[in-house]
């Protein structure tokens with residue numbers, strides 16, 4: 001199954017919602033964090049075969065890192081590079097360790113009734129492209145930092161990117177990118193005021209990228 005490439009131009013990634021884009025090889029996608037505070041869960045699928053997708057365990061194995069930066073190869077379950085980080089003006093160290101938020105997490109937090117989640121956003125955004133996948137893979141958590149302590153525990157850090165920070169991603173094959181503007185409003189992962197905020201995506205065609 002293939003996916004029609006998204007049109008060039010800007011796409012709103014609304015607070016607490018998700019967006020999926022078909023992206024042809026060579027196309028750039030710019031992810032801008034206007035306030036610097038928003039965590040964005042990110043997944044990638046091979047457009048022709050959704051059983052191949054961005055893999056956090058293979059990423060850590062291939063790169064020998066626990067967080068992604070400019071030089072990190074974003075590899076698939078088959079250890080092929082799906083995406084290259086071309087630019088990164090954020091504070092870096094994008095988390096690979098923590099799971100996408102899901103209904104069970106918000107129930108643990110004591111939320112009553114439905115609460116949006118990155119897991120649901122992932123499936124909802126893919127559904128808008130007519131794509132169904134059986135599970136929610138681990139995400140690359142853009143703009144989200146954690147610290148692994150000497151005793152092996154994880155400390156969740158406050159967001160530390162400057163307002164207007166961006167990451168520029170290049171598709172290395174025909175793929176589907178999925179972004180979730182994390183709806184977390186109980187913990188401070190999206191800033192001390194616990195408020196998800198809009199972000200922007202910009203699709204830049206390969207022809208313009210090379211110009």
Ligand SMILES: [Zn+2]
Pocket residue numbers: 041100101117118119181182183184
């Ligand atoms: Zn989330």
